[in-house]
Amino acid sequence: MKGAVVLLSGGVDSTVLLHWMRRRLGSEAELRALSFDYGQRHAYELEMARVQAKRAGVREHRVVPFRFFADLIAGASALTDVRSVVPDGRTLSQEERNQPPTYVPNRNMVLLSVAAAYAEAVGLPVVSYGAHQSDAYGYWDCTGDFVRAINVVLAQNRRKPVSIDAPFVEWNKTAIICVGMELNVDFSATWSCYRGIPPACGVCSTCRERRRAFKEAGVPDPLETAMNGT
């Protein structure tokens, strides 16, 4: 692989992916990172993305100004509508668990399409995307079937087809954390909480998921430790 564009949110999964891609491709390969400022509440993530991109030695880290998207879909998602209440992980109904209130309409197809355009424009053949099995329960656009279907579309490009690489799509978050530990990823410089600013709330669905995954991996979460120490 000549190089890749990594979709980097600044969360645990995409940060491990970034450093994993660096090891897979070698220190000379061209790695670029792409983040989206789409009006999400947890914009602190983007700061963490900047820190991690620099550490991974990317050629370029672009933050795409994407707030128009929140405006376009206003009201349809708790994640971009600051007036909504971010749901506690325990209070989801069965229907909500099938597609949580934090779901953003068609977000991942939009992000992957833009990332593929960028990769094509800069001449890189791959977009790496940190979708994983732990999200597939609730988000139709985090599954292996979704990635395969997107790749069928992109393969039709006649001159410079780009493909989506989602190496964690059948992994759970615990496995991703274990790989990150082995890669010496600094998890204190990642962010997950939906509420957006430190300290992490500890009760939203991603805080719970993160805590559970670190516990299962048998390692302390340095972010949580840091906050507990202050």
Added chain:
Amino acid sequence: MKGAVVLLSGGVDSTVLLHWMRRRLGSEAELRALSFDYGQRHAYELEMARVQAKRAGVREHRVVPFRFFADLIAGASALTDVRSVVPDGRTLSQEERNQPPTYVPNRNMVLLSVAAAYAEAVGLPVVSYGAHQSDAYGYWDCTGDFVRAINVVLAQNRRKPVSIDAPFVEWNKTAIICVGMELNVDFSATWSCYRGIPPACGVCSTCRERRRAFKEAGVPDPLETAMNGT
């Protein structure tokens, strides 16, 4: 069909599509139009889109601020890079005809993804898209196969799947113009030329295509007539 979001550029094809959808759905149906200001040279199109959307009685016409996209893919397309020379339709090599310099990397997948997000957010099940057979020669993202592959992705949405409707995908531009005449579409309020501002240049690939199609349809182009009269 409850209603639809129409991707409206302000050119001939999407304008006919808009009025055709109004007739198909009836005067009471909810029709919305979505245009993109993505830094294209022919932004005059957007003015024509506004005029036509109003005439079709859309509930809302949104112009998505999309100039970041031109910045992201800078240098990769004549259509968004004002420093490039827009090619004369006659000077394309065989390879260029297979993917012309006016091709914008992955543009249509990006636009359709955003339109599908908007349709999902406002509760409409369909995005109508004016791709047609005359473009399929050069643009991989204007073909029936492309639309079918996109629909396979979108059909995976578990709660509110949106589908892409491309009724002209097997038609040529001449047929679209004939339908537009029958619908009394005001073609003087449409815009095609890549050079962006009136008067139309008459030599770029879309000007040539437009002139040929009107000639084949056996009707004068009111836009060209208007300009010839000034």
